[in-house]
Amino acid sequence: MNRFWRGSRSESTRNNRSYNVNSLIDTESLLTESAADVQIICDIDKTYIETRFESAVGMIKIAFEDADAKVAVNGAPLALLTARWGAAFEGQDILGPRPLHFLSASPPQLRRVIRDKLAKDGMDWTSDTFKNQAYNLKMGRLKLLKQHVAYKTATILNHMAKAPAQSKFILIGDNAELDAFIYCGVQMLLTGELTPAGYREYLSLGKVEHEVLNTLEPLITRNFGGVQVMGILIRKAPGYVFNEVPPLTDMALTFDSYFEVIMHFLAWNLCPASSLPRITRLLHNDYGLAREELLACLAQAQIAFTAMGRDVxxxxxxxxxxxxxxxxxxxxNRTYLRPGQHRDRVDLDEKSILGLAKDWVKAIEERE
Structure with missing residues (x-):
């Protein structure tokens, strides 16, 4: 046994010199779909599936659950299918569904049970990505098992690198970890608010190590052909706080209910307004969302849509x-809901962005 561990440490010492974050990415494509102008990337744990664990024992328990034991966040399947299929819900012809990519920090060993759960929910999707944690074990990098910033960033940028020029992405995550930090960083890289050098520093504030940053360099410096982030949606998972560091965090749209997400999709013209009465009935009758919750969202949406000159x-x-x-x-109270509209954000120089990013990560660390 001692010889085994000595050998592993010796091998990991050699391998550490060539650590490659791309070896963590285990992506499988289920469908080959025609190019679409909008694509969706959605996190799984605490964003799509209600996952509650605060200890290693809890994580082990989750790993042995079957599909029937996993619970989707209320309304999540309907919301994602609404954006994916759009006008097809109203019987209209479409060129094809919008690509939907699931992203999980869970290991590939959970792929089968999570796919079973998604299928039971009636979901269809384009690809799913899981984190090959065995690579970190092989490299002796145990502290990177719970560090997901580099892995999720690389996965998202890889999807964007393969997308047609001028594509738009909707990024959906939660506030339990650093999803918002990751998504906002990607957006600022694409808009040029962060230079490649500034983005490296931004990621380092998220605890991405220097050697890991080196393997991200080809993605950080590439030309993405006008690809942009259309929207960042962050679920306020129960028991967690969304740390706001304005104006940096103003680009993220938080939500309590997936009906709010549908309001955003409607504002972004991802589904026809005529589908809303049917969707509302489904969410109340089949998903059990309270009338009060749905009405509060509709009231805010009517204010926003009227201001935009949209038919209500x-x-x-x-x-x-x-x-x-x-x-x-x-x-x-749903007064924060402004469908499809980010809060006005003042222009920030790179130094200011990095200063705010440092404060943001510190606030997240202090709550844990």
Whole structure:
């Protein structure tokens, strides 16, 4: 046994010189789909599947769950399918579904059970990516087992590198870890707000080591052909706080309910407004979302859509349906919901961005 570990450490010492983050990426494509102008990348744990663990024992328990034990976040399947298939929900012809890529920090050994869960939810998707943790074990890099910034960044940039020029991406994650930090960094790299050198420093603030940064260099410095981030959606997972460091974090749109996500999709013209009354009925009747929650979102959406000069007829039809029946309770506060619209963000120079990023990571670390 001692000889085995001595050999492993010796081998890892040699391999550390050539650590490659791309070896963590285990992507499988399920479908070959025609090019689309919008693609979606969605995290899984705490974003799509309700995952609650705060210890190593909890993680082990999760690993042995079957598909029936896993619970989708309420409304997530319908919201993602709505964006993926768009007008097809109303019987209209479309060129094809929008690519949907699932991204998980779980190991590939969980791929089968997670795919089973997605299939039971009626999902279809383009690709899924899991984190090859065996590579970190092989390299003796145990502290990188829970460090996902480099892995998720590389996966997202690889998808963008393969996308047609001028493609737009919607990035969906949660506030349990550093999804928002990762997604905002990607957006600022693509917009040029961060130079490649500045982006390297940004990632280093997210605890990405120098040798790992070196393997990201080909992606950081490449020309993405006008690819851009259309929207960043961050679920406020129960029990976690979204650390706001304005104006840096203003580009991320937080949400409590996947009905809010559907409002964003509607504002971005990813689904026809005529589908909203049916979607609202499904979320209430089949998914059990409270009328009060749905009505609060619709009220905010009507304000935003009216300001944009958009027709709100279908929103009012959905509202009329929800107002039937027993008396309503107090509506939750959803004044932060501005469908499809980021908060106005002042221009920041790179030094200011990096200073705010440092404060952001510190605030996240202090809450843990």
């Amino acid at each position: 007829k279908d929103l009012k039809t959905a509202e009329d349906f929800l107002r039937r029946g027993p008396p309503l309770g107090t509506l939750p």
